[in-house]
Amino acid sequence: MKKFIIVFIVLLTFFLTVGTAGATTYQVPGDYSTIQAAINASSSGDTVLVSDGYYPEHLTLKSGVDVIGEGVGSRISGTHTGSVVTAVDVTNAEFSGFWIYWSGTNTADAGIKINGGSLVVSNTLVSHCSRYGIYISGGSSAIIRNNVIQYNGDDGNAFHDYGLICLSSTPLISNNIIRKNYGSGIYFA
Numbered sequence: 001m002k003k004f005i006i007v008f009i010v011l012l013t014f015f016l017t018v019g020t021a022g023a024t025t026y027q028v029p030g031d032y033s034t035i036q037a038a039i040n041a042s043s044s045g046d047t048v049l050v051s052d053g054y055y056p057e058h059l060t061l062k063s064g065v066d067v068i069g070e071g072v073g074s075r076i077s078g079t080h081t082g083s084v085v086t087a088v089d090v091t092n093a094e095f096s097g098f099w100i101y102w103s104g105t106n107t108a109d110a111g112i113k114i115n116g117g118s119l120v121v122s123n124t125l126v127s128h129c130s131r132y133g134i135y136i137s138g139g140s141s142a143i144i145r146n147n148v149i150q151y152n153g154d155d156g157n158a159f160h161d162y163g164l165i166c167l168s169s170t171p172l173i174s175n176n177i178i179r180k181n182y183g184s185g186i187y188f189a
């Protein structure tokens with residue numbers, strides 16, 4: 001019995017260590033000057049922590065990497081070009097704690113653009129994006145929770161702009177405030 005307990009403890013310790021080994025937390029701007037540079041350096045299981053500040057960037061997220069800001073003081077501006085945050089087939093990842101604004105004006109530009117995958121977007125303010133606040137497509141099963149999505153779209157193009165647009169996808173959308181967007185708050189097709 002004693003031998004069994006020792007073997008059990010050794011195996012348990014091994015599996016707990018393997019499960020957490022190699023996970024790294026990168027600080028922005030401490031370790032990297034840009035969020036994208038920290039994401040590029042990250043591997044599955046890593047976390048990118050972003051301090052309050054202004055970040056004029058376009059981000060491409062990756063599977064298994066959490067990108068966490070300090071809240072609306074962590075501001076990511078798309079500088080009126082392209083989508084601000086893009087996630088293509090991203091799984092096992094969370095994007096949380098930011099203010100996203102100023103996406104581009106092209107048809108598919110958004111504050112956060114999700115195509116496929118199952119990204120979790122939480123505790124984020126998405127506002128003042130020229131077309132869409134959040135654009136979900138490609139069979140995504142994203143989780144969109146505890147966000148504020150407001151003042152997105154262009155009043156000159158109000159029939160085609162939405163706070164959140166969902167095309168051919170099945171996201172879980174819960175506990176969000178979606179208000180004062182031009183066009184419609186939410187569109188599903």
